[in-house]
Amino acid sequence: MIDYRCPTPAEIERAQAETLAVAERLVGEIVSVPDGERTYWNTLYRLEDVADLLMQAQGRYGFMFHVAEDPAVRAAAERLREALDKYNNELGFREDLYQAVVAYAATPEARALTGERARLLERVLRDYRRNGFGLPPEQRARVKALKERLVELELAFQKNIEEYEDAILVPREHLAGLPESYIQRLRTEERDGRLLYRVSLDYPEFYPFMDAAESEELRRELLVKFYRRGGRANVAILEEAIAVRDELARLLGYQSWAAYMLEIRMARTPEAVQRFLEDLRARMAPRLRQDLEELTQAKRAHIGRPDANLELWDWRFYHHRIRKERYAVDEFEVAKYFPLDAVLEGLFFVYQTLFGVRFEPVAPANAWHPDVRLFRVVDAQDGEERAFFYMDLFPRPGKYSHAAAFTLRGGRRLVDGSYQQPVSAIVANFTKPTPTQPSLLRHAEVETLFHEFGHILHQTLTQAECLRFAGSRTERDFVEAPSQMLEHWVWLPEVLGRFSRHVETGEPLPEALLQAMVASRLLHIGVLTCRQIYFAMLDLAYHGPGAPKDTTAIARALHPITGFPLPEDTYWHAGFGHLFGYDAGYYGYLWSEVYADDMFTRFEEAGPLNPAVGLEFRRTVLERGGAIDGAELVRAFLGREPDLGAFLRHKGIA
Ligand SMILES: [Zn+2]
Structure with a gap:
């Protein structure tokens, strides 16, 4: 039975103690195997058992930190998260466990491993190297202490944002x-x-x-x-984290934290990322100038002051206004075509058609809140139950305030040959329907839903043998690509015609309105893209060589990339949650878009509801997860080398 009902604080405390005790027992078993008897099953697979145990406890209990209504539950969940993260971090530094893996790696069996198992061994050894194994003991102890400090800083930073x-x-x-x-x-x-x-x-x-x-x-x-979200306290936390990361990177023999982080990504080096961003910025510069000019003129005309300057708090307003005037696109009017129920119906239709699955409601949902619904993922071909996902779509006090897909239980092949069914949760904050007003989604929210649901598919359709590579556990600068590709579907007439439904008239979204929306998608693309370039370059600058860094000065110095100065006495980066978790990784959104758009060309050719291409995507990309390098997955799906063509075309600068 799938059971994610909200636990009590006492249950969470008990789960924390039990999880740690069981993990410790498993670790004890691994290290006590005599070296002559080491096998994949009693060493590497057992390590995955430990990871699985911790991950499931995080999914069952730690996740409540994001969704529980009761502050006492959230507090207990937070303590569990911290304790398990800390334990997990410590495992990566345990000499006895390292020796067990090294002893296994030396066996003929290990040297003969192929496929995912060989990759798992290589990755586990790589983790140890990246944790400082091979360094003198006192330096290794320092690496451990610094990594522990980072865990604390991340939790504090995110908490300040969530509670602000x-x-x-x-x-x-x-x-x-x-x-x-x-x-x-x-x-x-x-x-x-x-x-x-x-x-x-x-x-x-x-x-x-x-x-x-x-x-x-x-x-x-x-x-x-x-622009003060997170508060000044977060600026200090961020600056400490940057200094800690820099010291860590240097201890481990890297030039910078960015170099350390990018080694294991698709991009490989900070230089490759910098080149990509600078190239894109140069290509976008004429568009940015045009956009700013147009927005400035709009403001001057609107307020009747020919000398008025366009400010940071203006561009969304005039962007919205021009969009409405030029394309007759009013987001609130468009939203009337997207009642939540119709959107979910459409989302299910598209993904079921494309990927050969069925989503079936499960009752009772056994969820943490009455608003939350549970679905079963069934393979349409063999009728087999593959996975489950929860949908938690409406805001509540204390709830995670963005949209995201969480893995509550990862997929993996178990020792008895069965496949552990993944459980995921999509958490979002759409306007809740009332008895008199249905929930109407803005088109951007429809896009978000399709995007986040892409992560759910990645997580639930995984067929990776190892938990390590299951679902969205791919390179961080590739993980967004499938979801970004799926955003394209909400811009296609043959798709929207099927599920858009005006809340009063029942009419589908008029073709002309959609065409105007498609045209308006490129409106001020220069401003929009340059903001993304700014976020990515800021993150990269924070994690370049050297520390301490004045994060506010850097944020200010780079801000002209957006076309605007940073307002006085603000510290936007204090609320930039990506700086923990996506550190030296924000560029990944733009980077993976290149691959997303390129992969979408196959659907442009074959049709967006072509089940054969959809199934091929499921098999070559979604099911493989991180078992294969992202670059290889893309090549396999495209049947050629990827290129920038489609990406630039979608940005209007082909
Ligand atoms: Zn995403």
Whole structure:
């Protein structure tokens, strides 16, 4: 039975103690095997057992940190996460375990390994090298201490972001430009007999406000608050982390943290990433100039001041406005074609058709919250149950505030030959339906859903033998490619025609409106892409050689890449969660888009609902996970070397 009901804090504490005890017992078994008797099954496979045990406990209990309503549960889950991460980190430094693996690696059996098992051994040994095995003991101890410190810093950084709250309080008349449905959902407060509306930094409140609020002063005020998310404390945490990473990299013989991190990625070196970003920036420069000029003119015309400057808090507003005027595309109007139920129906239709699977609802869901639904993934060909996923789509206090796909249980081939069924969860924050108002998704949210669901497919359709390579456990700069490829589907008339459904009339999205949306997709692509280039270059600069670094000065110095100065007295990077977990990795979004767009060409040729190509994608990319290098997967699926052509075409600069 799949059971992810919300545990009590006491249950989490018990699970933490039990998990650590069982892990310790398994490790004891591994190290106590006499060297002459070492095999794949009693050494490497057992190591995977330990990883599996820890991962499942994280999925069952640690995950509650992101989704539980009760703060006491979240606190217990957080303690479990920290304890298991710490234990896992320590395992990577254990001399006895290392000696066990080295002894196994020396056996004839190990030398004869092929395929995934050979890759697993190579990766485990690589981890040890990257953890400082081979260094003198005192340096290795330092590596361990620094890695432990990083775990603490990451948790503190993310917690500061998740718990950060700020808002502006405004009277009704200052909400001009915003649609009624948006205003009605805002919380209100009474101050001195006046009713004030509270606009918070939560994405569903922040972004529509920046898009549509007429008041420049309030947009500025809200953006400045948004650019302080995480708080000053996070700047200090980040700077310590950067110094720790730099010291670690140098101890391990690398020039920089970026060099250390990129060694195991598709890109391989910081230089390759820098070249890619600079090349893209140069190609985008004329577009950025055009965009800024156009947006500036729009502002001057709108407010009737021919000398007005375009500011950072303006571009979304004028982008939205021009889009609406030129293409008659109003996101809130478009959203009326995307009631959540219709979107989910369409999403299921597309993915079931393409990938040869069925998603069947399971009741009871045994989930952590009554809003959450459970589905079973069934292979359409053999009718076999393959995996499960949860859908947790609506915001709640204390819940993870972005959209993401979490692996709760990874896939792997077990010793008895059976396949461990993966369990995943898609967590998002779409507007919750009310009895009078259905949940309407903005088109960007429909795209997000298709994207995150791509991760769910990657995680649940995996056929990797080893947990180490299961599902989305590929190179970090490749992992987004399948999901990014699947975003293309929400831009295709033959797909949208099937599931868009106007909430009042039931009509599908008109072809002309979709064409306008497609055309408007390239609107201000220069501004949009240069922001991504900025984030990537900032991350790379933070993780280049040398420390300490003044992160605020660097953020400010590079910010002109976006076409705007950074507002005074802000520290946007304090809320840049990717700097932990995606450190020296943000470029991966743009990088993997190259492969996503290239892989999409096969569907452009064969048709977006072509089940043969879909199944081929499932078999050659999704099912393989990290068992094969990303570059090889792409070559196998394309039948040729990948290139930049499709990517540049989709950015409008072919
Ligand atoms: Zn993603």
